[in-house]
Amino acid sequence: MTVQRQATFEKLQQGVQDVLIIGGGITGVGIALDAATRGLSVGLVEMQDFAAGTSSRSTKLVHGGLRYLKQFEIKEVAELGKERAIVYENGPHVTTPVWMLLPFHKGGTFGKFSTSVGLRTYDYLAGVKKSERRYMLSKDETVQKEPLVKTDGLQGGGVYVEYRTDDARLTIEVAKAAVANGAVLSNYTKAVEFLYNKKKKIVGIVAEDVLTGNRFEIHARKVINAAGPWVDDVRAIEGKQKGKHLILSKGVHIVFDESKFPLKQAVYFDTPDKRMVFAIPRNGKTYVGTTDTFYKGDQREMDIEQADRDYIMNAIHYMFPSVNVTDADIESSWAGVRPLIHEDGKNPSEISRHDEVWESKAGLITIAGGKLTGYRKMAEGVLNDVAEKLKAEHKIKAGNCMTKQLKISGGDIGGSENLEAFVQQQAKKAAAFGLTFEEGQYLAHHYGSNVTTVFNYANVAQNVLPKMVYAQLMYGIEHEMVVHPVDFFVRRTGNMFFNIDSVKAHKEAVLNVMAMVLSWSDLQKAQYAMELEKEIHRATTAK
Numbered sequence: 375m376t377v378q379r380q381a382t383f384e385k386l387q388q389g390v391q392d393v394l395i396i397g398g399g400i401t402g403v404g405i406a407l408d409a410a411t412r413g414l415s416v417g418l419v420e421m422q423d424f425a426a427g428t429s430s431r432s433t434k435l436v437h438g439g440l441r442y443l444k445q446f447e448i449k450e451v452a453e454l455g456k457e458r459a460i461v462y463e464n465g466p467h468v469t470t471p472v473w474m475l476l477p478f479h480k481g482g483t484f485g486k487f488s489t490s491v492g493l494r495t496y497d498y499l500a501g502v503k504k505s506e507r508r509y510m511l512s513k514d515e516t517v518q519k520e521p522l523v524k525t526d527g528l529q530g531g532g533v534y535v536e537y538r539t540d541d542a543r544l545t546i547e548v549a550k551a552a553v554a555n556g557a558v559l560s561n562y563t564k565a566v567e568f569l570y571n572k573k574k575k576i577v578g579i580v581a582e583d584v585l586t587g588n589r590f591e592i593h594a595r596k597v598i599n600a601a602g603p604w605v606d607d608v609r610a611i612e613g614k615q616k617g618k619h620l621i622l623s624k625g626v627h628i629v630f631d632e633s634k635f636p637l638k639q640a641v642y643f644d645t646p647d648k649r650m651v652f653a654i655p656r657n658g659k660t661y662v663g664t665t666d667t668f669y670k671g672d673q674r675e676m677d678i679e680q681a682d683r684d685y686i687m688n689a690i691h692y693m694f695p696s697v698n699v700t701d702a703d704i705e706s707s708w709a710g711v712r713p714l715i716h717e718d719g720k721n722p723s724e725i726s727r728h729d730e731v732w733e734s735k736a737g738l739i740t741i742a743g744g745k746l747t748g749y750r751k752m753a754e755g756v757l758n759d760v761a762e763k764l765k766a767e768h769k770i771k772a773g774n775c776m777t778k779q780l781k782i783s784g785g786d787i788g789g790s791e792n793l794e795a796f797v798q799q800q801a802k803k804a805a806a807f808g809l810t811f812e813e814g815q816y817l818a819h820h821y822g823s824n825v826t827t828v829f830n831y832a833n834v835a836q837n838v839l840p841k842m843v844y845a846q847l848m849y850g851i852e853h854e855m856v857v858h859p860v861d862f863f864v865r866r867t868g869n870m871f872f873n874i875d876s877v878k879a880h881k882e883a884v885l886n887v888m889a890m891v892l893s894w895s896d897l898q899k900a901q902y903a904m905e906l907e908k909e910i911h912r913a914t915t916a917k
């Protein structure tokens with residue numbers, strides 16, 4: 375066990391936490407940040423790695439959910455739309471505006487009129503700034519914008535702004551901001567039991583260090599269940615639960631190299647079965663998704679089925695007929711489950727994505743549903759309630775919500791409009807650390823205002839790994855709680871999905887460095903190597 379981990383466990387056990395959160399996805403870490411910045415003492419346990427659940431497996435968009443307009447979820451769209459701008463401004467290094475093309479075809483989901491009105495309504499509801507408002511294209515202009523789009527039946531296109539993000543990095547940066555504000559977060563730490571007082575109210579949990587099996591108690595005034603697709607499992611620790619429950623819907627994305635699918639423009643398009651999916655270019659790759667099917671299996675061992683791939687392949691061939699990709703061209707893929715709140719008689723795409731909060735008789739507060747995009751607002755809502763309860767029940771006074779203008783970790787770059795200047799400035803410094811200008815740019819984009827700390831690791835890099843990878847790995851271990859090699863490859867760098875060649879090239883050396891730094895036994899090293907191979911296999915092979 376690292377020294378850091380031991381110290382974290384000790385802090386979690388000290389005294390009584392005002393708020394204890396179960397789950398380190400975006401919902402949980404968002405709540406931790408909100409609570410810590412109100413001056414409360416906060417603990418958080420995550421049974422896997424941070425963001426290892428749904429929060430690394432989304433479409434990776436911070437968006438208002440244009441398609442919810444079709445379901446007339448106006449409030450949802452307005453709220454999420456407005457949140458986009460806040461999420462972007464507070465962490466411009468992890469969120470980037472992208473122009474999205476919505477082509478419309480004869481007989482498609484949207485026609486010219488509905489696209490125009492729909493996008494205008496979207497802009498209005500989301501309070502979109504002038505420079506980012508929608509514009510319409512003729513058929514020829516649409517083809518010019520994206521020549522791969524099907525011309526048969528094409529009538530034109532609408533162009534509007536979405537925000538692309540890296541969901542796992544967003545989660546990590548929020549987690550780091552929470553820690554910087556005094557919260558105590560621990561990954562690979564599972565809530566296994568509740569502690570009760572004489573009045574049968576929950577007053578904490580028994581936590582298990584998943585790496586060693588050791589158990590310890592954490593005492594808390596309020597316990598919040600933010601376990602995403604696992605919220606029902608956590609509730610079940612209290613015993614069988616009646617009433618609201620989750621229904622899980624699986625979503626798959628697949629990734630191609632741009633040489634195979636040379637998309638130059640992000641596109642939101644119709645599928646043959648009248649759903650809509652995204653195709654998004656990203657750092658030399660194109661990713662496409664998502665499916666939406668009910669799922670009942672183990673959320674951690676989710677495989678990508680041939681049927682999932684076939685569905686997305688069909689959609690690609692339907693909208694981009696000149697793109698001749700086959701299964702052999704798929705470089706990587708991921709599957710996630712949406713934690714939706716059950717609604718009788720609805721199929722997955724029809725169920726609302728709104729979040730709900732409810733409390734059990736024993737006082738367990740559960741939050742479920744929602745979107746990555748709305749994490750800050752959701753946290754604000756939960757904490758407003760919790761703050762009132764802490765005051766009434768424990769005479770503890772919490773401050774007001776501070777997160778609207780609070781930069782997340784790495785976000786201190788002088789505002790979103792300064793991002794590119796910041797990146798260029800930092801890239802110029804990279805040579806002094808033995809890095810190329812391009813590597814400097816990449817790292818500045820990836821780590822924002824934390825980049826100097828990352829650069830410093832390049833100075834002491836050992837020859838076993840390229841300087842940049844070494845610096846990222848050491849920063850990950852010492853500042854981002856990387857425990858397993860998969861944490862590094864999947865959630866700290868995103869390379870498992872968007873640079874699989876780099877994973878294959880550096881996996882041995884990463885294992886060697888980690889084994890040395892973290893003092894693994896040979897057995898541990900072999901186990902972590904196996905886990906990594908399994909994850910590579912899952913990302914690259916259909917069942």
Ligand SMILES: Cc1cc2nc3c(=O)[nH]c(=O)nc-3n(C[C@H](O)[C@H](O)[C@H](O)COP(=O)(O)OP(=O)(O)OC[C@H]3O[C@@H](n4cnc5c(N)ncnc54)[C@H](O)[C@@H]3O)c2cc1C
Pocket residue numbers: 396397398399400401402419420421422423424425426427428429430431432433434435436437563564565566600601602603604608623624625626664710711712713743744745746747748
């Ligand atoms: C395919 C797909 C596409 C999506 N696309 C988008 C999008 O583009 N934009 C958007 O805004 N939203 C999107 N979403 C929704 C978004 O990803 C989720 O709403 C969000 O990630 C949920 O976060 P969460 O923290 O609630 O859950 P999770 O990220 O799953 O986190 C819950 C955590 O709780 C932990 N946990 C469970 N039990 C315990 C326990 N006993 N002890 C300790 N820890 C425990 C789990 O390990 C897990 O890490 C998408 C979802 C899917 C599936």
